[in-house]
Amino acid sequence: xxxxxxxxxxxxxxxxxxxxKYNGLSGVLSRVKxxxxxxxxxxxxxxxxxxxxxxxxxxxxxxxxFEYEPLISILVPVYMTPEFFLRAMIESVQxxxxxxxxxxxxxxxxxxxxxxxxxxQSAYDKVYSLETERIIRQYMEEDSRIKYKLLEENLGISENxxxxxxxxxxxxxxxxxxxxxxxEDALFSIVSELQYRxxxxxxxxxxKMSEDGSKFSDPAFKPDxxxxxxxxxxxxxxxxxxxxxxxxxIGGFRREYDGAQDYDFILRCCEQAKSxxxxxxxxxxxxxxxxxxASNPHKKEYAKEAGKKAxxxxxxRIGYYATVSHTxxxxxxxxLYETPGNxxxxxxxxxxxxxxxxxxxxxxxxxxxxxxNFEVIIADNKEADTTNTLCYRHLEAMRKNIRVISKPExxxxxxxxxxxxxxxxxxxxxxxxxxxxxxxxxxxxxxxGICMRPEVGMVAGNVYVDNNVLCNGGxxxxxxxxxxxxxxxxxxxxxxxxxxxxxxCDYTAAxxxxxxxxxxxxxxxxxxxxxxxxxxxxxxxxxxxxEQDRLIVVxxxxxxxxxxxSSNEMNLDTSVSNSQAKIEEKMFxxxxxxxxxxxxxxxxxxxxxxxxxxxx
Numbered sequence: 379x380x381x382x383x384x385x386x387x388x389x390x391x392x393x394x395x396x397x398x399k400y401n402g403l404s405g406v407l408s409r410v411k412x413x414x415x416x417x418x419x420x421x422x423x424x425x426x427x428x429x430x431x432x433x434x435x436x437x438x439x440x441x442x443x444f445e446y447e448p449l450i451s452i453l454v455p456v457y458m459t460p461e462f463f464l465r466a467m468i469e470s471v472q473x474x475x476x477x478x479x480x481x482x483x484x485x486x487x488x489x490x491x492x493x494x495x496x497x498x499q500s501a502y503d504k505v506y507s508l509e510t511e512r513i514i515r516q517y518m519e520e521d522s523r524i525k526y527k528l529l530e531e532n533l534g535i536s537e538n539x540x541x542x543x544x545x546x547x548x549x550x551x552x553x554x555x556x557x558x559x560x561x562e563d564a565l566f567s568i569v570s571e572l573q574y575r576x577x578x579x580x581x582x583x584x585x586k587m588s589e590d591g592s593k594f595s596d597p598a599f600k601p602d603x604x605x606x607x608x609x610x611x612x613x614x615x616x617x618x619x620x621x622x623x624x625x626x627x628i629g630g631f632r633r634e635y636d637g638a639q640d641y642d643f644i645l646r647c648c649e650q651a652k653s654x655x656x657x658x659x660x661x662x663x664x665x666x667x668x669x670x671x672a673s674n675p676h677k678k679e680y681a682k683e684a685g686k687k688a689x690x691x692x693x694x695r696i697g698y699y700a701t702v703s704h705t706x707x708x709x710x711x712x713x714l715y716e717t718p719g720n721x722x723x724x725x726x727x728x729x730x731x732x733x734x735x736x737x738x739x740x741x742x743x744x745x746x747x748x749x750x751n752f753e754v755i756i757a758d759n760k761e762a763d764t765t766n767t768l769c770y771r772h773l774e775a776m777r778k779n780i781r782v783i784s785k786p787e788x789x790x791x792x793x794x795x796x797x798x799x800x801x802x803x804x805x806x807x808x809x810x811x812x813x814x815x816x817x818x819x820x821x822x823x824x825x826x827g828i829c830m831r832p833e834v835g836m837v838a839g840n841v842y843v844d845n846n847v848l849c850n851g852g853x854x855x856x857x858x859x860x861x862x863x864x865x866x867x868x869x870x871x872x873x874x875x876x877x878x879x880x881x882x883c884d885y886t887a888a889x890x891x892x893x894x895x896x897x898x899x900x901x902x903x904x905x906x907x908x909x910x911x912x913x914x915x916x917x918x919x920x921x922x923x924x925e926q927d928r929l930i931v932v933x934x935x936x937x938x939x940x941x942x943x944s945s946n947e948m949n950l951d952t953s954v955s956n957s958q959a960k961i962e963e964k965m966f967x968x969x970x971x972x973x974x975x976x977x978x979x980x981x982x983x984x985x986x987x988x989x990x991x992x993x994x
Contacts, residue, residue: 421596430561439562442475446576450550451546452480452551453482453551454555456514463556480546482527482545486534487532511526527545534633537631540630543631546622549621550619551620553617564662579651579654580654581615581617582656582661584661585597585660587663598876608644609882615664624647628646642684645689645692658982682709699716705881712881722806725808726757726799728758730813739941744776755782758783759784783798792906795905806894810891814891816938821935825838834930835930838888839851841939844940846871848867851863855917855973855974856977856981858988860967865879884929887917887920890915891916899923903922905919
């Protein structure tokens with residue numbers, strides 16, 4: 379088949395060139411790899427088979443009566459909306475299987491002002507103005523649940539949305555863009571969750587939809603509420619629902635954040651919300667068209683600055699000392715937390731027989747790391763007259779703040795960690811394995827700054843092998859067995875699922891091979907369980923921290939390297955016998971079965987739990 383030049387859509391070419399400009403060649407290659415191997419490739423069929431409600435289910439939902447049936451006000455600012463998109467949006471609301479809703483449409487399409495001849499519109503604008511009003515009023519005549527307000531002037535996206543909010547009478551408000559659509563079960567799914575608790579905020583998964591609405595792609599399968607991820611970008615976006623009282627109390631939308639007004643609004647809602655519910659179901663289709671951010675986010679460069687301002691103001695409101703900056707990824711931000719008072723850290727390392735390894739581990743802490751207020755404790759269980767005694771004397775002689783402690787009766791790494799913590803002087807403990815070396819000069823400060831937040835218990839760094847392949851980091855439970863590393867095997871600058879490997883994220887667990895924890899959090903969980911010799915001991919420790927209602931954060935830019943360990947050895951613990959491993963697995967399952975009875979809150983259950991992370 380001969381392909382004409384017109385088939386090479388100029389918009390797509392321009393979009394591709396922009397992507398190269400903003401993400402570089404490595405970013406393009408990583409994106410192609412994701413498209414070919416990630417959930418996007420098979421998603422259209424997967425969605426139709428797994429999430430699209432069939433006629434039988436539609437009837438069942440439509441006939442369902444709930445004990446609590448709140449009125450939900452759907453806010454839609456309309457502006458120059460093409461007829462096809464406008465009708466599709468309105469009809470998607472009308473098709474809801476839950477019927478107690480109102481659709482609040484505010485039209486900011488420019489109209490001719492009788493006393494303002496100088497503002498006369500083009501014929502194109504007049505057609506949009508007249509047609510938009512005619513179409514909406516046509517629907518209003520048939521459905522009394524549709525409200526409409528034609529503005530005398532376009533006030534901008536925030537103020538227009540506030541006009542819709544002022545029209546709303548529902549207990550809850552929901553946000554819908556004028557060219558997107560809701561799935562038939564969107565409101566039903568929201569109200570189903572409200573039967574259990576009157577949540578302040580709810581949000582769902584979403585995907586993208588082709589311009590003609592025939593194909594779905596790029597699902598955003600989100601975690602439960604993840605504050606560190608939200609401070610990297612607006613991962614919540616659509617479908618967002620909040621109590622109207624909450625929306626009014628925070629003052630609605632603010633025009634100085636136009637372009638990122640939804641990000642600012644969501645941040646302020648989440649600051650005040652006492653309960654936030656994530657629904658792991660695609661309830662929203664974000665239409666891709668040449669006018670939308672979904673098609674090409676670089677169309678709205680001003681939105682980046684508005685997002686940065688929204689996030690900076692959020693950080694100020696909650697009283698943290700931190701700076702917000704752009705990253706190389708469009709619309710992705712970095713929050714760098716300061717370390718006021720520069721607290722004292724005890725860096726705890728288990729001993730080893732290899733003096734070169736120990737020096738490779740220790741030397742960069744003094745010569746490379748920018749954070750310097752620490753002591754180093756090397757904990758060993760060798761007898762005093764063994765060959766490594768001389769090695770330790772050399773190490774202690776290197777610096778005044780290195781000390782070696784020895785207790786031969788301690789039989790494993792967890793026992794050594796606990797012993798070292800018992801004599802440590804720091805307010806924070808940084809545990810690193812003896813084959814780990816600092817890679818980024820800011821790693822300690824980055825981890826400490828996050829850990830100093832009151833709601834955080836501990837922070838893990840990302841550990842790479844020598845070819846920049848991620849080895850240790852965030853852990854998800856119940857995936858491909860008892861647990862899996864979220865992004866193990868990715869190169870440092872690769873794009874993982876939704877780029878979450880490149881930003882700070884909250885996790886249920888993380889490797890203790892490189893982790894900093896508050897002393898009081900360590901004491902509250904009584905340290906590591908010395909019954910474990912395998913990596914399950916790390917996860918047991920993390921789950922105890924989570925039981926204290928403390929966050930576990932992986933600091934994406936806190937980079938460390940593993941010394942002399944190849945990628946095919948990444949997840950092996952050869953010191954643990956098969957029999958011991960079985961004993962520990964049985965012990966772990968018995969203790970933590972409750973954590974496997976529900977999905978990992980920081981991992982989306984739509985992924986196939988029997989495959990590698992982030993596969994359908």
